Amino acid sequence: MDISSPLKRATRRSRLLGASLAAIGMVAVGMAASLPALADNTTPTYQPWTGTTQGKATQKLIADLKAKIAQAEKDQAGSPDFLDDLKKSIAEFEAATAVSQAQPFLDNFSDGEFATNPTWKVTAGQWQVDKSGSNRGLVSKIRQGGNLNSLLGNLLNQQGQQQNSNAQYAAIYTKAKLPGFFTASTKFTSKDRYGGLQLALYQGASAQNQYRVAYQPGNNQAFLLQKVTASGAQTLGAYNGAVNLEDGKAHELVMTRDSSGKMTVLLDGQTAISAADTSLTGDFDGILVTNVGGSYWLREVAVKPLQ
Known part of the structure; x- marks a missing residue:
C-alpha cells in the first residue's frame, strides 16, 4: 500500500498505541x-x-x-x-x-444469497446480497448509529427484532467451528462517514464472549480491538487517529491472534493495532458482523487457523 493510503495519511497525524516440556x-x-x-x-x-x-x-x-x-x-x-x-x-x-480440530471459513457471497452454504442468520436490521455495480457483496445500510459498547451479548437471540428502516444497528451471524488462534478478515466497501462496522468471533449460544475489531469512520479512534464478556466490552487496543475508507475502493480489515495471545489489527496489510490477551480460551462458535451506522458491502469474510 503506497504513501497515499488512508492509514498512511492518518499515520502522519497521529501515533499508534500502542520452554515447552x-x-x-x-x-x-x-x-x-x-x-x-x-x-x-x-x-x-x-x-x-x-x-x-x-x-x-x-x-x-x-x-x-x-x-x-x-x-x-x-x-x-x-x-x-x-x-x-x-x-x-x-x-x-x-x-x-x-x-487443530477447528475448520477454516470463507464466504464471498458469489452465489448471490446468504441463507445457505453457509447459513447466515439476520438478528437485526436488513441485509441482502448485491451483485451489481462497483459496490457488491453482503450489504447493510443504517441511517443512524447505535452505541458500540452497548452491543455486548444476546445479539444471536434477537431474531425478528428491529427488522425495519429505523433500526439503530444491523446484525448477522453464522455458526462455525473456528480456531482459538486465528486470522479473521473481511474485505469491504464503505460509503458513509459515520457509524461503524464490527467483525467478531464469538463463543456461546448468545455470543457472550467475543474478540472483535471495529472500524469507526470519522472517529478520532478509527479502529478498536475489543474483548467482550458478560462484564462488558474491554478495549485491548486502539488506533488513535481518523481514517476514512469511503473512497469507493474495497479495503481489507484483518484481526489475528496467535498461540501466545498476541493480537494485531491490520488495514490493507499495514499494522494498526498491537495488543495481547489470553483470557478467552478454546475454539470459537461463529462469526458475528454488526453495522452500527453507515452503508457497507462485505465482499468476503474469512477465518483460518494461525499457530
Missing part, C-alpha cells in the same frame, strides 16, 4: 501425523486416520503429568515457578490440539 514436544510431533487435515471443498478418497492408540497414550501421558504436578505441589517437592511453567506448557499443548 521435552516430553510434550515429542508428543506434539507424534500427534501432528495423526490429526485430521483441515476440511476443504473436495471429497477425500479415504477417511482420516484418527490414531486411536496414540491418542489414548497421549491422554494418559498428559493425565500422568498433571497428577505428578499436583502431587509435587502438595508435597512442596518442586519450585512453584517451575511447576507453573509445566502447567502452562500442558495447557498450551491441549489448546493447540483443540485448535
Whole structure:
C-alpha cells in the first residue's frame, strides 16, 4: 500500500498505541501425523486416520503429568515457578490440539444469497446480497448509529427484532467451528462517514464472549480491538487517529491472534493495532458482523487457523 493510503495519511497525524516440556514436544510431533487435515471443498478418497492408540497414550501421558504436578505441589517437592511453567506448557499443548480440530471459513457471497452454504442468520436490521455495480457483496445500510459498547451479548437471540428502516444497528451471524488462534478478515466497501462496522468471533449460544475489531469512520479512534464478556466490552487496543475508507475502493480489515495471545489489527496489510490477551480460551462458535451506522458491502469474510 503506497504513501497515499488512508492509514498512511492518518499515520502522519497521529501515533499508534500502542520452554515447552521435552516430553510434550515429542508428543506434539507424534500427534501432528495423526490429526485430521483441515476440511476443504473436495471429497477425500479415504477417511482420516484418527490414531486411536496414540491418542489414548497421549491422554494418559498428559493425565500422568498433571497428577505428578499436583502431587509435587502438595508435597512442596518442586519450585512453584517451575511447576507453573509445566502447567502452562500442558495447557498450551491441549489448546493447540483443540485448535487443530477447528475448520477454516470463507464466504464471498458469489452465489448471490446468504441463507445457505453457509447459513447466515439476520438478528437485526436488513441485509441482502448485491451483485451489481462497483459496490457488491453482503450489504447493510443504517441511517443512524447505535452505541458500540452497548452491543455486548444476546445479539444471536434477537431474531425478528428491529427488522425495519429505523433500526439503530444491523446484525448477522453464522455458526462455525473456528480456531482459538486465528486470522479473521473481511474485505469491504464503505460509503458513509459515520457509524461503524464490527467483525467478531464469538463463543456461546448468545455470543457472550467475543474478540472483535471495529472500524469507526470519522472517529478520532478509527479502529478498536475489543474483548467482550458478560462484564462488558474491554478495549485491548486502539488506533488513535481518523481514517476514512469511503473512497469507493474495497479495503481489507484483518484481526489475528496467535498461540501466545498476541493480537494485531491490520488495514490493507499495514499494522494498526498491537495488543495481547489470553483470557478467552478454546475454539470459537461463529462469526458475528454488526453495522452500527453507515452503508457497507462485505465482499468476503474469512477465518483460518494461525499457530
